[in-house]
Amino acid sequence: MKALLSAALICTALLLATDSMAAPQQHLNDACWDTTFFEPFDELRLAKLGDPNGWTTQYIWDRNTIINQELQYYVDPRVHAINPFNVDDGVLSITAIKTPTRMLDTTQNQPYISGVLTSRNWFEQKYGRFEAFAKVPKGKGLWSAFWMLPTHASWPQGVAVLPELDIMEQIGDQLGTYHTTLHTNQTGQLTSAPYDHNKLGDLSQNFHLYSAVWTEQDISWYLDGKLVATHPSPADFNTPKHFLLNLAVGGSWSGSPDQSTRFPAEFKVDYVKAMKPNGGCS
Numbered sequence: 001m002k003a004l005l006s007a008a009l010i011c012t013a014l015l016l017a018t019d020s021m022a023a024p025q026q027h028l029n030d031a032c033w034d035t036t037f038f039e040p041f042d043e044l045r046l047a048k049l050g051d052p053n054g055w056t057t058q059y060i061w062d063r064n065t066i067i068n069q070e071l072q073y074y075v076d077p078r079v080h081a082i083n084p085f086n087v088d089d090g091v092l093s094i095t096a097i098k099t100p101t102r103m104l105d106t107t108q109n110q111p112y113i114s115g116v117l118t119s120r121n122w123f124e125q126k127y128g129r130f131e132a133f134a135k136v137p138k139g140k141g142l143w144s145a146f147w148m149l150p151t152h153a154s155w156p157q158g159v160a161v162l163p164e165l166d167i168m169e170q171i172g173d174q175l176g177t178y179h180t181t182l183h184t185n186q187t188g189q190l191t192s193a194p195y196d197h198n199k200l201g202d203l204s205q206n207f208h209l210y211s212a213v214w215t216e217q218d219i220s221w222y223l224d225g226k227l228v229a230t231h232p233s234p235a236d237f238n239t240p241k242h243f244l245l246n247l248a249v250g251g252s253w254s255g256s257p258d259q260s261t262r263f264p265a266e267f268k269v270d271y272v273k274a275m276k277p278n279g280g281c282s
Contacts (some may be wrong), residue, residue, distance in 0.1 A: 071250030086114030142172030
């Protein structure tokens, strides 16, 4: 499950891959692509002050800002003395648990704590193939996601949503379904293009490859290398984007956990990868 790539290549500078396929591939062919970023999670490298080369543990906004009526608080192990991230045999786990009573005052009284990782200020790319080999958690109220956003120093004033590419979102009590979506502001207001992929069996039982190919013309999503949806690229999908991985709990979409939801809950990621076309395939 691991590609043979030096860890030194992980710290790739801004990449502007402008080549694109003439039409979406029905099945992804690795021979058509060169790797530009590979995170094998042999260890977890967190960004620190003065050294952005690593994952950050919060969104672009303040950590205390809770979105989508979610019930978790995203913690940083260096700040909160509790670690939602674990690496074991090259697999990252993002773990959600019930908030310890001692931490409620420092976590906005959110009933759960969990983690988010973003490659903002470390890795971003315009156009290409983007994917994660991941295993989603099972349980009502669990909401795992692998997605992309453009990098800004702060949230632009007057913008409802940054142009967002959701490669995989999964609701933990709908285990035969996952969701791919793009969100755009090209008309001056939020417009979304959601695609629901159903009857897939229990996605929590195994790792699956969740991929998106983004070109100037269109965005195509793949499950285990097979095409599941294509949508024209919005006009505002014109700047590089960075990766995000997170496990949310509760919220306006997933609903709240119930007595059947088991904690700790884990979103497992074997690797994250970015590629660009090498010109070897038509």
